[in-house]
Amino acid sequence: MSxxxxxxxxxxxxxxxxxxxxGLALAKGLAEAGATxxxxxxxxxxxxxxxxxxxxxxxxxxxxxxxxxxEAAIAGIEAVHGPLHILVANAGINLRAPSVExxxxxxxxxxxxxxxxxxxxCQAAGKRMVARGAGKIITICSxxxxxxxxxxxxxxxxxxxxxMLTRTxxxxxxxxxVNVNGVAPGYYxxxxxxxxxxxxxxxDWLCQRVPAGRWGKVEELVGATVFLAAPASDFVHGHLLYxxxxxxxxx
Numbered sequence: 001m002s003x004x005x006x007x008x009x010x011x012x013x014x015x016x017x018x019x020x021x022x023g024l025a026l027a028k029g030l031a032e033a034g035a036t037x038x039x040x041x042x043x044x045x046x047x048x049x050x051x052x053x054x055x056x057x058x059x060x061x062x063x064x065x066x067x068x069x070x071e072a073a074i075a076g077i078e079a080v081h082g083p084l085h086i087l088v089a090n091a092g093i094n095l096r097a098p099s100v101e102x103x104x105x106x107x108x109x110x111x112x113x114x115x116x117x118x119x120x121x122c123q124a125a126g127k128r129m130v131a132r133g134a135g136k137i138i139t140i141c142s143x144x145x146x147x148x149x150x151x152x153x154x155x156x157x158x159x160x161x162x163x164m165l166t167r168t169x170x171x172x173x174x175x176x177x178v179n180v181n182g183v184a185p186g187y188y189x190x191x192x193x194x195x196x197x198x199x200x201x202x203x204d205w206l207c208q209r210v211p212a213g214r215w216g217k218v219e220e221l222v223g224a225t226v227f228l229a230a231p232a233s234d235f236v237h238g239h240l241l242y243x244x245x246x247x248x249x250x251x
Contacts, residue, residue: 006232008086011035013084015030018050019043022090023039023040023041028222029225036056037054038058040091044061047059086138087137093110096155129178138228140185142155142156143186146184166182181233211249
C-alpha cells in the first residue's frame with residue numbers, strides 16, 4: 001500500500017525548464033517513479049540531449065512566455081500522448097541588479113518567465129484537468145517566496161506572487177479534483193548558481209545561515225515533488241513545501 005501511494009505508473013507529466021538543473025532532476029525523479037515525462041525548454045538540441053538520459057522521455061520545445069505556444073504545445077501533447085496528469089511549472093530565471101539601477105527590461109524579462117510563464121502553463125494544463133476532474137500541478141517557488149534579499153527584486157517578487165497564485169488556484173480548482181501545490185527550494189548547487197558556489201565568501205555565509213550547513217543537491221527535491229505528484233498527496237491543497245535545509249525556519 002505504501003508503495004502504491006507514490007507510484008506514478010501510467011501518469012503523463014510535463015516539466016517545464018527541464019533541459020538542465022532542477023527541472024532535469026525532477027523529470028528524472030518522476031520517471032523513476034513510473035511516469036512518462038515530457039521535457040520542455042527553448043533549445044531543442046539541449047532538450048534532446050536531456051531526453052536521451054531518461055528512458056521514454058519526450059521533448060516539447062516551446063517558450064513558456066508565449067501563451068499561444070504554450071496552448072498549442074499542451075494541446076499537441078494531449079492529442080498524441082493522452083491526458084496530462086501532472087504539470088511541474090519549473091522554468092525560471094534570475095537577473096541581478098541593485099533596485100535603484102534595475103532596468104525595466106530586466107524586471108519584465110524575469111517576471112515574464114517566472115510568473116507569466118507559470119500562469120500560462122497552469123491555465124492551459126489546468127483547464128483541461130478541471131474538465132476531467134483530476135490533475136496535479138506543482139509550482140516551483142523558492143525561499144524567496146518568503147524571504148527578501150538585495151539585488152533580486154524581480155525574482156523575489158515573482159516567487160512571492162507564485163505563492164499566492166498557488167493558493168488562488170487551490171481555492172478555485174480543489175473542488176474539481178485538481179491539486180495545486182508548490183515546492184520551495186532553498187539554495188541549490190546547479191549550473192545557474194555555479195558562480196555563487198565557487199565564491200568562498202558566499203558559500204561561507206550560506207553554510208552559516210542554513211541550519212543544515214550546506215548547499216542543497218538537486219536530487220533532494222525529488223521526494224517532495226514525487227509526493228505532490230502522487231496519490232499520497234490527494235488531500236494536500238495550496239501548500240508550499242519548503243526544501244531549504246531549514247533556512248526559512250530560523251532567524
